Amino acid sequence: MSEQEAHEERTEISSLGEFRLIDHLAAAFPPPQEPVHTGIGDDAAVLERNDSHYSLLATDMLLEGVHFDLAYTPLKHLGYKSVVVNLSDIYAMNGTPEAITVSIGMSNRFSLEAVEELYAGIRLACQQYGVQLVGGDTSASRKGLILSISVLGKVAKDALVLRKGAQPGDIVCVSGDLGRAFIGLQLLEREKRVFIEHPNMQPDLSKHSRIIEKQLKPEARVDIIAALHKAGIKPSSMIDVSDGLSSELFHLSKHSGCGFTIMEERLPVDEEVYHQALAFHLDPTLCALQGGEDYELLFTIKQEDHKLIETIEDVSLIGYATESDLGLQLISKSGNRHALKAQGWTAF
């Protein structure tokens, strides 16, 4: 930037944070109109498609050194994960992904063989989820690897689930377990530090393979979407867990205009994750609330679907929606109530 600009008014982006920045920028744009049903602010945009279906459009950018570290991320896994995190946004609308575009910027430090590895992972994810690669862009970057993926999907109009829609009394559900991807990241970071200090030591991560895999090669929960459909349950609201449970509850709360009360004892924390968190001197509950990148589905259902949801495996009922003035609360194992913040909870 020029010297001149440096003397003008300057507000640091960090003073807003990502969510407020997006809100701030979006506010300057007109509200959605035909053919856009839902624009900025949900997991995917919703657009008119035909009499029975909407189109869904989502996008995600992954930057080396910010979102991934190639010191411990195999390129094939990176390709796979970068597709999966996008598909997860479509499933979070109760939709079906159809096609992706992949744009890649990479410096000349990457060989053709390296790029092939990356695309092998992209191809595997496409096969796994029945999605087609339909376009993209490759560029030379001056430094580092940049991945930007967009996904187009569809959803039956009467099946669309938004972040908006939860009502007081609804049951809060989450798939799988939480905090595993975060602990996986801690393990990988620790091994990286060990490797830097002792380059000849071979890391043995095999005993933690389930945890590590969740970080390096997560899956999108299409199985949960299929099970909900089969059981005849349409969630009243839904979001995927990319930034952490607290943060996602905050989004559902803001869009739905209700509060949420979560029970600590109901939070699904894998036993191995629990012990590994303690080994890192971390609070397992905090890991479950704040650890991102689990790509599980967080959703609310009507109380009348209570019996039906119990027929679905790998879903935990962790709390309920309340009036908005109660805000976000956590009832601890000892029975105390604590206010949850978007990025975690207030200290005891």
Add this chain to the structure above:
Amino acid sequence: MSEQEAHEERTEISSLGEFRLIDHLAAAFPPPQEPVHTGIGDDAAVLERNDSHYSLLATDMLLEGVHFDLAYTPLKHLGYKSVVVNLSDIYAMNGTPEAITVSIGMSNRFSLEAVEELYAGIRLACQQYGVQLVGGDTSASRKGLILSISVLGKVAKDALVLRKGAQPGDIVCVSGDLGRAFIGLQLLEREKRVFIEHPNMQPDLSKHSRIIEKQLKPEARVDIIAALHKAGIKPSSMIDVSDGLSSELFHLSKHSGCGFTIMEERLPVDEEVYHQALAFHLDPTLCALQGGEDYELLFTIKQEDHKLIETIEDVSLIGYATESDLGLQLISKSGNRHALKAQGWTAF
């Protein structure tokens, strides 16, 4: 990359070039199947939408230091241009853009005010072309500014125009004039060098404003698409001129399975561009053939539409399609034939 990888087989990406790299990577993916009509390889992907229309999906990534230089690119112009280049891909399918997503990665050297400028340009382009911003992603980057935009559009099934479809005898047309964006870039680069050597000198680019604007704030030729529609002309093939005329002719040739013969005297070169090229000791014809970023439309029409096309302003008839064995040829002003290469032409 680890030391270990560095010892494995290594093929430099530069040994392939961008187009061959894309072909190589795409070859490992299965051919398009329902609901994809056309996948990788055209200006936009074409997907089934409803009985009457297809959906179109395109994407583009712009990297600081590779695609733009903030030393002479105002952020508002950058925002505008980054939208326009994507919309151009949808028009090149004879379609209508509806919605875009914008992902941005930026380092903390950018203030909120700078980001607002960028989005002001994005907003202006959205207004200008009747397109809605429906989503995106903002990330911290370690260095530089990264922009990735995707666009969703639609096209009536009977109006779809691909790169494939030109046949021998078809007339080759191009909108506007060529080489202007390239000469604009040369002017900006020259002023940058002057500024670095003499920081107190104020550049006077005002007399070149038409040339500079083509580089900094190009428009997508929606007017040409509308005029073709009004005249009842459906091009037999079409592409937008982003990498330069020669390169785009190469793409049309490859997809359509035909050759092209272009007449040098018919190439639309603006008089000011012509003289400025000579001032830079550049061949104006070479600038028209190789200079990218004009975002004009290159298309072919049937001979029977010859009378109709002459009713449309700002379109030049520059040559004709031939049998494929004739390849790409340029007939010079002096009447000699020269082979055109994808990135220009062979030396005289």
